[in-house]
Amino acid sequence: MFIGAQVSLYPMTSDFETVITTGLEALSPYEDDLRIKTDDMSTLMVGAPGPLFDAIRDLFAAAARRPEHVTMHVTLSRGCPGEPDDPNCRCEVLDRAQDQSLADRQALAARAVTDAPVLGVGIDVQFSLYVMGAGGHMDEIYGCIDFLTSSGTFLTSKNFCTRLRGDAGAVFETLRQAFLRFGPAEGHVTIDMTASANSPSLG
């Protein structure tokens, strides 16, 4: 299994480089657990979903604690058939999911969101979950939507994506659970995700 993300932070300020630097400093606790590589368009992070989602959350929360409007785009992937197996990406949640019913996985996902830490940073997210290859993928998608609508972070459905809103801790836990608990445990699942904070459009 190969798990990772391409992450881009977009501060809407002329001093964007300072905000990006602030965000990247929040990644230092994760440098032992993740392979991290930055180029001119995005930062690649490869590793298990525990540190991976925590790192992405802390990166965005650090930038969002500043006053400027900031957004982030993340492309998440697990199980892509074109990528090599990486022991660093091993994940117990996925290992166990193979033997769990959809209802069990929904209950575990809901509990994880309830138990998420509170970071004290309110954020907006919209995202799309894609389950590739296997038949019956819409059952998993509808099962995930049921989880999302009762997660406490659900805001609304839009064309092609779902809006979440809440504390960064609960919102990123909702994303991690959607990514891990739905779709085949050994399958190829991706998320296309955008986060936003301090938007002037929200008054």
Add this chain to the structure above:
Amino acid sequence: MFIGAQVSLYPMTSDFETVITTGLEALSPYEDDLRIKTDDMSTLMVGAPGPLFDAIRDLFAAAARRPEHVTMHVTLSRGCPGEPDDPNCRCEVLDRAQDQSLADRQALAARAVTDAPVLGVGIDVQFSLYVMGAGGHMDEIYGCIDFLTSSGTFLTSKNFCTRLRGDAGAVFETLRQAFLRFGPAEGHVTIDMTASANSPSLG
């Protein structure tokens, strides 16, 4: 068939609202052909791939002609099983693709990129193409990668995505061809795409 996109423009300047307004003005020629609706996170555009990709291209090119660093994220979707049929999205390229071999579709895609208009704006793009549901989706993905590497806009492969670079005209034509010519004509295909212009990281 339902075809559309969620589009977000991110200018890295404190005067971001002016850049966004400049970009949105470039959409006015397309208001008859597309359904366009903006909220605080993105602009929904629904319609046929002809005006849809032209509108997204012109939006980004208008913003990129200014001096500021600007990026754009787009979630593109066709054939999502959860969306209603919309006659406004009808597309001859998709109608004909049902009877065309992979080799024929690759040749038609290459010619469309060669014939693309030159806009005089250099841009960088990275994107992921997702083909949902059907078996054998990796054949279509590898066929698309063959087209991309010889398209004239290919820069490099990255984990989870492909980098393109070139004039906005050729780059967005490459994206449109990837979206339309690969994966089942009646299937669910999506693109997760990020564009960048005037990045200081490129010196």
